[in-house]
Amino acid sequence: MGSFAWFQDGVGYGASDLATWQSLMLPRGSLRHLFASQAQFVATPNLTTRTVAIGAGSVLVGGVTSGGTWAWSDEATLTVPTASNDAPRKDLIIGRLTTAAVEGVNGLSIELLQGTPAASPAAPNRPEHAVALAVVDQPKASTTFTVTAVRHTGQYQDQGTLANGHVGVDWAGTLPSASAFPAGFTLYDIGRNQRWVRTLGGTWHTADFGPWVAVTLLNFQVGNTNVATSGSLYVRESSSYWEFSGRVDFSTAWTPVGLVPSVGSVPSSISRPTQHTYTAVGQTYIAPNKSGGLARFAYTTSGGIELGADPNATVSALYVNAQLSKSPFNT
Incomplete structure (x- = not known):
């Protein structure tokens, strides 16, 4: 009969062991990536210097099917590329997991991925082993731009956050499919201040009233x-x-x-x-x-x-x- 025990003295463990441990300790249904709190990686634009300051934060960058790796980054400042004279553009700010073997460091790299100018622009695709932090909307032929946080707001529906002791999202009143979560799982709707419990019948139920x-x-x-x-x-x-x-x-x-x-x-x-x-x-x-x-x-x-x-x-x-x-x- 096979068996396994995690984190005993004198025993070596690999990344896959830690990933399995994360899945057991932090069930999260269809939410692959989890921010440590709502205050992680706050984006602050500076139109004068054409930069975006990203605050420090920690995030669980999930694996393809389960598990994941917790990563932390200090504050970072990114420069927004000059506007196109022909069409607007959307840029994507991400936190990308790095490894010593490829990048020379195990950590989280804060990066801006420049989009392609178009009449109806789309943000670049989020890379594998990365989380989306914010979208930069750059109008054509303009020195100004706007920044929209997308960490747990529904544009990337495999991203959530830890909030009030529960896994939380702020998807403008929309919830992820209950079928992806185990019975008894509690999901917190940050924007509406409601706790939702996944029932045995495969639906969400809340005793908390939504906003007036x-x-x-x-x-x-x-x-x-x-x-x-x-x-x-x-x-x-x-x-x-x-x-x-x-x-x-x-x-x-x-x-x-x-x-x-x-x-x-x-x-x-x-x-x-x-x-x-x-x-x-x-x-x-x-x-x-x-x-x-x-x-x-x-x-x-x-x-x-x-x-x-x-x-x-x-x-x-x-x-x-x-x-x-x-x-x-x-x-």
Whole structure:
């Protein structure tokens, strides 16, 4: 029966042994390369000197199939080549793993790969055993340029970072395929501040709410009365709930007659229910002798906010602070 033990005194180990150890200690699914933190290799442009300063950092440069090598580099300053007079250009700043056998040193080389000017330029291909740090956009015939960090932001979807004790990405709300990760794996969405757990069913699940986003309020008509809306209404969601909060004011006194099909439109970044989903919210009346009541509030399959107000008097405002559960019925 074969066996193996890592890192015992008096025993020699090679790069492949370390790579296997890294795979065991730091499972990372489809993320091949990992930065030690969000603060690694920060790019700072200087338009006066036409240079980009890259901060120090550490990164796990992953192997082709598994494992990898941790590498560190001190600060480096790179010169941006002069602009073409004919077309814009994209340059790629990388951290490339070096070896004593080829480059004379085991480490990480910070380099700028110059792109080809074109009407719709593309950054050069990232070499093997390298990580992408930033893209330099150079307009044609210009002395200025811009720099965009790409370390864990989704342009290179095999790159991530260690964040808050988890593996993290900041892909503008998009997550890598859950099928590439083991059940129970926790992935941290840096930009949305959400922890996602890979379920046994092969999906991502989070108990953390995403950021609040504004609902677009809509004017409507009741009978012959045109009603304008104002105020603020917000929505956010987790894997288990939609949550709405805010106040909607009505410009004109109106007496509810039937349903108002939509007083608001939810942004497309928020998922839709497969069935209209209802709750009750508070409302106030114009009449001073009325203490208010309840209104039926529905999040509809088209992303609208349907309102069924209590017809006890003319309505002046709607107060919303409600959670709507997600279930097999409506998701």
